[in-house]
Amino acid sequence: xxxxxxxxxxxxxxxxxxxxxxxxxxxxxxxxxxxxxxxxxxxxxxxxxxxxxxxxxxxxxxxxxxxxxxxxxxxxxxxxxxxxxxxxxxxxxxxxxxxxxxxxxxxxxxxxxxxx
Amino acid sequence: xxxxxxxxxxxxxxxxxxxxxxxxxxxxxxxxxxxxxxxxxxxxxxxxxxxxxxxxxxxxxxxxxxxxxxxxxxxxxxxxxxxxxxxxxxxxxxxxxxxxxxxxxxxxxxxxxxxxxxxxxxxxxxxxxxxxxxxxxxxxxxxxxxxxxxxxxxxxxxxxxxxxxxxxxxxxxxxxxxxxxxxxxxxxxxxxxxxxxxxxxxxxxxxxxxxxxxxxxxxxxxxxxxxxxxxxxxxxxxxxxxxxxxxxxxxxxxxxxxxxxxxxxxxxxxxxxxxxxxxxxxxxx
Numbered sequence: 001x002x003x004x005x006x007x008x009x010x011x012x013x014x015x016x017x018x019x020x021x022x023x024x025x026x027x028x029x030x031x032x033x034x035x036x037x038x039x040x041x042x043x044x045x046x047x048x049x050x051x052x053x054x055x056x057x058x059x060x061x062x063x064x065x066x067x068x069x070x071x072x073x074x075x076x077x078x079x080x081x082x083x084x085x086x087x088x089x090x091x092x093x094x095x096x097x098x099x100x101x102x103x104x105x106x107x108x109x110x111x112x113x114x115x116x
Numbered sequence: 117x118x119x120x121x122x123x124x125x126x127x128x129x130x131x132x133x134x135x136x137x138x139x140x141x142x143x144x145x146x147x148x149x150x151x152x153x154x155x156x157x158x159x160x161x162x163x164x165x166x167x168x169x170x171x172x173x174x175x176x177x178x179x180x181x182x183x184x185x186x187x188x189x190x191x192x193x194x195x196x197x198x199x200x201x202x203x204x205x206x207x208x209x210x211x212x213x214x215x216x217x218x219x220x221x222x223x224x225x226x227x228x229x230x231x232x233x234x235x236x237x238x239x240x241x242x243x244x245x246x247x248x249x250x251x252x253x254x255x256x257x258x259x260x261x262x263x264x265x266x267x268x269x270x271x272x273x274x275x276x277x278x279x280x281x282x283x284x285x286x287x288x289x290x291x292x293x294x295x296x297x298x299x300x301x302x303x304x305x306x307x308x309x310x311x312x313x314x315x316x317x318x319x320x321x322x323x324x325x326x327x328x329x330x331x332x333x334x335x336x337x338x339x340x341x342x343x344x345x346x347x348x349x350x351x352x353x354x355x356x357x358x359x360x361x362x363x364x365x366x367x368x369x370x371x372x373x374x375x376x377x378x379x380x381x382x383x384x385x386x387x388x389x390x391x392x393x394x395x396x397x398x399x400x401x
Contacts, residue, residue: 013372
């Protein structure tokens with residue numbers, strides 16, 4: 001087989017594995033950002049973080065109703081505790097995403113992608 | 117309120133569901149921190165005694181519930197990569213989970229569903245008495261997901277995946293499981309109504325129809341479990357090292373390699389689970 005063609009096929013294999021590993025990593029982090037609280041399920045994202053921080057800044061800290069991922073109203077008794085929990089989860093997850101993403105980004109072969 | 121995982125295991129001559137259930141239960145216990153119980157039948161129990169796994173099973177499961185093996189003639193082609201092996205598939209008593217479960221809040225999983233994270237722990241306290249997985253998530257992605265992975269037929273309703281089901285014992289869920297039994301008993305009639313292929317009984321279809329009816333013949337807006345992250349039976353689990361499951365994925369063109377770690381995965385190629393059984397069991401230690 002022509003050497004250049006073989007290189008292209010190897011690179012295609014690498015890109016396929018890279019795409020699957022990246023998808024899997026993104027979904028794993030997404031799962032970490034799901035938070036069950038008081039009967040509801042929250043998706044921790046920048047909207048939720050900002051909204052909760054804004055409520056606390058306006059001194060709404062206790063017995064606040066938030067809409068969860070299913071748009072159901074959920075009563076949050078201690079909003080400061082809730083804020084601390086979602087911030088902690090968000091940064092733990094995104095830091096893990098960063099570290100693992102760096103590994104697969106630097107990997108230059110299928111083998112190193114699988115070990116990453 | 118008690119919580120736990122239940123699994124069904126009805127062996128055939130090709131697939132040792134009992135051993136697979138022990139693996140799935142141990143992984144669930146380790147990563148979710150809850151107990152597990154098994155629903156099985158007398159012949160599978162006999163096999164467990166004969167193959168000396170009953171002792172392991174007794175240590176793994178809080179309860180082993182013995183019931184009758186479903187009597188239907190359900191034949192399935194079990195795939196192992198490119199190979200296919202026909203064998204009887206005894207899956208027709210899943211509706212009995214409601215009556216058999218010893219738990220107030222139950223997570224029902226397939227024995228080929230490997231829980232490698234604590235993600236499902238977020239759902240125990242969710243205000244939903246019946247949550248079924250909302251869909252199918254292929255490891256490669258949408259390009260390999262067919263319409264019949266997401267719908268029960270070309271013209272039918274959306275498919276829920278009974279691979280993971282969480283429920284509490286309530287009058288509504290009792291009605292639901294009763295309705296699943298009714299769909300199962302009248303499977304051909306429902307196949308005419310919903311236009312699906314009735315040759316192989318599938319719990320996914322029976323659960324989807326029962327849920328659709330109980331939701332008032334409309335898509336549910338209630339809580340659901342996460343999509344089932346799946347590696348299909350045309351793929352192979354080739355190795356398990358350093359907590360990573362390495363898969364060879366079938367694909368048009370050439371196969372491709374990928375790994376999975378620290379996330380729940382539905383490994384549909386049961387033969388490849390059994391080939392890597394000991395290594396997978398180490399993940400449950």
